[in-house]
Amino acid sequence: MSAGWPQRPTKCFSAADVSSKTARAIYGADVDTLDRQILNRLQDGFPIVEHPFAAVAAELGVDESTLIERVRQLREDGTLTRFGPLYHAERLGGGLTLAAMEIAPDDFERVNEQVNAFPEVAHNYARDHRLNMWFVLATESPQRIDEVISDIEQVTGYRVYNMPKQQEFFVGLKFEV
Amino acid sequence: MVSHVDSALDATDRRLIAAIQGGLPLVAEPYREIGDAIGMPEQDVIARISALRDRGVIKRMGVVVRHHELGYHANAMVVWDVPDDKVQPLGECIGNYEFVTLCYRRRRYLPEWPYNLYCMIHGSDRNAVLDHVAQLVDECRLAATPHEVLFSRRRFKQNGARYLRG
Numbered sequence: 001m002s003a004g005w006p007q008r009p010t011k012c013f014s015a016a017d018v019s020s021k022t023a024r025a026i027y028g029a030d031v032d033t034l035d036r037q038i039l040n041r042l043q044d045g046f047p048i049v050e051h052p053f054a055a056v057a058a059e060l061g062v063d064e065s066t067l068i069e070r071v072r073q074l075r076e077d078g079t080l081t082r083f084g085p086l087y088h089a090e091r092l093g094g095g096l097t098l099a100a101m102e103i104a105p106d107d108f109e110r111v112n113e114q115v116n117a118f119p120e121v122a123h124n125y126a127r128d129h130r131l132n133m134w135f136v137l138a139t140e141s142p143q144r145i146d147e148v149i150s151d152i153e154q155v156t157g158y159r160v161y162n163m164p165k166q167q168e169f170f171v172g173l174k175f176e177v
Numbered sequence: 178m179v180s181h182v183d184s185a186l187d188a189t190d191r192r193l194i195a196a197i198q199g200g201l202p203l204v205a206e207p208y209r210e211i212g213d214a215i216g217m218p219e220q221d222v223i224a225r226i227s228a229l230r231d232r233g234v235i236k237r238m239g240v241v242v243r244h245h246e247l248g249y250h251a252n253a254m255v256v257w258d259v260p261d262d263k264v265q266p267l268g269e270c271i272g273n274y275e276f277v278t279l280c281y282r283r284r285r286y287l288p289e290w291p292y293n294l295y296c297m298i299h300g301s302d303r304n305a306v307l308d309h310v311a312q313l314v315d316e317c318r319l320a321a322t323p324h325e326v327l328f329s330r331r332r333f334k335q336n337g338a339r340y341l342r343g
Contacts, residue, residue, distance in 0.1 A: 048238060
């Protein structure tokens with residue numbers, strides 16, 4: 001591969017693909033005030049006590065059953081992708097890395113399906129770059145990362161760039177709603 | 178920086194971790210229901226999950242939102258080619274901004290990928306994200322630092338990571 005990639009966007013998708021209307025139609029995220037309060041509150045953590053929903057409900061001034069029902073709704077409509085623990089991969093003995101691939105636009109759909117079929121692929125985004133596919137791998141052991149990368153290279157026929165984390169300065173995945 | 182596996186993780190912890198990695202049951206007493214499923218008293222479930230959180234094995238109990246559906250319509254991974262001896266102060270500077278949700282140092286792939294500092298920026302649209310990048314360039318003094326802004330085009334998969342088979 002030649003040195004130095006020029007900055008040019010890939011043209012895999014039309015603008016329609018990224019319209020927010022599409023996503024809203026799919027996930028139906030019409031959140032009201034109480035939903036917003038719930039989302040903001042739960043991003044700060046969920047109590048580890050016998051009646052955790054009752055504790056949060058009391059803070060928000062609603063019934064326990066109302067809160068549970070709202071959380072169920074938000075999870076069902078896809079506004080919440082997870083409700084539970086977020087683990088620290090390394091402390092758990094697992095492997096975690098960010099990987100990228102440069103896929104020919106004509107080949108993108110095929111490779112995308114193949115990559116997403118791996119259960120170790122936690123998320124996957126198309127990005128504007130010659131390296132146009134970026135995904136996170138989470139595995140049961142650090143050694144598995146290399147095996148999965150090698151498997152993905154074999155199945156897809158493309159090189160995988162493994163970009164492991166070396167140092168963490170900030171993680172605060174919180175979105176004020 | 179590779180941290181070591183927490184040596185205090187025993188087989189019971191691992192069973193518990195596997196049982197809740199898919200999420201908590203949406204019931205009034207979720208920890209009791211988890212305990213019932215794996216034969217553990219509720220108080221032990223609560224004590225062990227609390228300990229796992231205090232030790233950092235569990236970073237957070239809570240929720241992950243689909244930010245796109247909540248008005249954050251643009252997200253970009255911004256990558257910087259920072260001199261090795263400046264990674265620390267620049268990483269800390271970038272990590273201070275509320276619109277930055279992650280800031281990591283990662284390995285370079287020379288010659289084709291010189292970038293070693295990554296941050297994620299979310300905004301209401303692309304222009305908002307670019308304004309945030311400009312603010313970082315200005316306030317963290319990154320004008321002479323090569324960087325690229327990689328907007329996301331499509332999200333194909335957003336699953337929680339799974340580390341253990343339950």
